Amino acid sequence: MAERRVFAGPAVRRVRREAGLTQAAMAEALDISPSYLNLIEHGQRPLSATVIVRLAERFGFDAAKLGAEELPGGLAGLRRRLADPRFADLGIGAEEVESWLQTAPATAAAFARLFDAAPEGGAEREGDAPEVTAVRRAIEKWRNHFPDLDARAEELADELRLAGGDLYGTISERLRTRHQLGIRILPADVMPDRLRWLDWHARQLMLNELLRPASRTFQAAATLAQVEAKSEIDALVAGAEFAESAAARLFERHLIHYFAAALMMPYSRFLRACDATGYDLLLLQRRFGAGYEQVAHRLTTLQRVGARGLPFFMLRIDRAGQGSKRYSGASQSPLVDGDARCPLWGVHEAFARPGEVVADLAELEDGSRWFTLSRLVAAPGATGSGMPARFAICVGVDAKVAAPLAAARGLDLMRAPATPIGLGCRRCTRAGCVQRSRPPLGRPLRFREGERGVSAFDFAGD
Template sequence: MAERRLFAGPAVRRLRRDAAMTQAAMAEALDISPSYLNLIENGQRPLTATVMVKLAERFDFDVASLGGEEVPGGQAGLRRRLADPRFADLGIGAQEVEEWLQAAPTTAAAFARLFDAAPEQTSETQAEPAEVAAVRRAIEQWRNHFADLDARAEELADELRLAGGDLYGTIAERLRTRHQLGIRVLPSDVMPDRLRWLDWHARQLMLNELLRPASRTFQAAATLGQMEAKDQIDALVAGAEFAETAAAKLFERHLIQYFAAALMMPYGRFLRACDATGYDLLLLQRRFGAGFEQVAHRLTTLQRVGARGLPFFMLRIDRAGQVSKRYAGASQSPLVDGDGRCPLWAIHEAFSRPGEVVADLVELEDGTRWFTQSRTVAAPGSTGTNAPARFAVCVGVDAKVAAPLVAARGIDLMRQPATPIGLGCRRCTRSGCVQRSMPPIGRALRFREGERGVSAFDFAGD
């Protein structure tokens, strides 16, 4: 059998130093030569399956951690951060990034952590709160796929299907019989500022009447998940080792909602439906009784080993372009980063075409292409208000793998003209853009007597 090749020199070096061993002593313990261990530690030789087994046996070491990414997003994530205009004059290439990750992944992770926590040097964005950034990093490290939660949700979904009836009804019956909890739908004026309220004293789950059927099922499923997936959720939260209680609570809420979506759209059945329908978003909504946003989020989670879906990202913005949800999943798309959005991207057009799925083929400055689909959604519980909250939810995937999408049929994804967009004006160095509202970071403004370009800003380097 061919042995697995894995370059993990820094991890082996740290393990040896933690054990207070010389290279000669560790080499003897692993039945290899000191010179071979030196090559492994310096990234010049891979770890074979044989050596990994010996590491596990003789050092009580979890070899699965050797394949983990210390930098959220891995090499692609690090390159994305270094593509910031603040580093444009350094000319950092892909080879340098790869060598940095191989030689010193811990320092690369430290850089990524500082970069993610620091505010961009621009008036159009503000740094994410520390607890939000910490939760985002935790989700990125898992690529928004939590196998234990998916397995438990799929098992429970099968049990509920055997019970018959609609999912909401079977969840309500399970809450009643197993947890002695009833469900009451209350008028909005009784619950003006709540969608869900679990009253343990009265043994009642109260739901706001403004919740649509899909949202009502989702809230009931979330309540069931709090109790029946508690062990899995608690283990994931504890493993994240957050410094702030608020971050732990935010992560817990994400996992509860993840479970609810997984219960409504069980992994195996949902992935088969995606393949069979060409990822038809509206058809998937109807088939699983879910909302557009719920389906969009679920698409970012399909990374089960041996049964992976397409690597989608998801973004939710308001009319001002502010981001309230973002999941990169396995896509590693730079479109989810930062708070600046390009006004040329059709995600904004969705607001003028409510209820319609707006598709767009976009191309970034580095030549990468993304196929995106955006649609407006109303905030849960906003129905009937004078000024209902509206968001645009976008899902996207690398154009190289977007051919199976029914929405992409008839489109030459790699040769057809695409919308040229940037990552917000302060991070975009495209010249001559009539939509530009600010010059890019790190570029000096240039003025020429007697001239006026199509853009309000002319800058050096274009």
């Protein structure tokens, strides 16, 4: 809480009204003056850590619901939505946006939902099913960090280390002795469309032979999560209060995989290794016996209070630029939103440079800079045409805090030349882009007789 100022006037007002108290009565219960409480409720004073603790102790209030976390993407997400070209003529300033979120977070959240669901709006217009969007919001609310799962996984990892041997072997032995579950590796033609199959009746976990050693360990750890972290996972799913059962199941799967990764890469040991190696993903991959994608995802979860890692985002795209995984973590980066990707961004270069980690310093139209690392990975199995399934895995962090990365050493991240990119052609207003495939929203096309510019579309400026 000490890292940021928390304005939560409407939330505190709701607590007071639900308790049926006057400002004077609630101020007395919180050991503060009525005038101070009045300033808090009107968004003119932030909540101190002491008041937050008293709210939790005396009114049973969940501190995780405070402030901008109720809005997907928080303040940065709201700014990103209002930066849409359709609102360009309104001249909405940063202070006005912040004031809106502080004083009326519920209406800001309502606007975000309408924006995301509207044509040419957010993620849902680009193909995300409603249950996928609901799960993304739940993950964003937690910033993809689940303390209870991390603590339980770390405890179990220490216990397994004491048992000796490699992690896959100790997990296998624990499944066999404690849960009467054996593991069988089956030929690919026996399991052509499955990587893992847990047969409770036969008490067997069957794994596809195509899985690499790191993936076998991950799938065994996921099975252990289902039986040994069930209470923690069930509580998180119930707390999300999904309207659709499909969303609940999808969130449950995310949490199971989260626990598996946390078991392979225990929080404290992994964070120390990140600091020591400069977040060298290839080195971390070897040190923890994990896959590159597993390490990349784990980087987005390092948000433990008092022991935070860098605020990474992670994105997985296919050759067409479609995102099949995207986690903003604590970065609140707009680069993970939607399915439109700027072709100038270095993430696409990974498909042309297999085996390499492609570093890119990119600059958005608002001047923000992001340092990204991308690498091609192959998924087990093949596509319908027999081609291997390949994805580009990208992790990125705000250039302002990227100096500790080994890949960024020697670079002046705020002054070095950066790749000018946008958030997809429809949301980008950079003029004269030779790569442009569509005109931007809200900008009328312009035609000049006898002229042909380098871009396929010429459009009016502000």
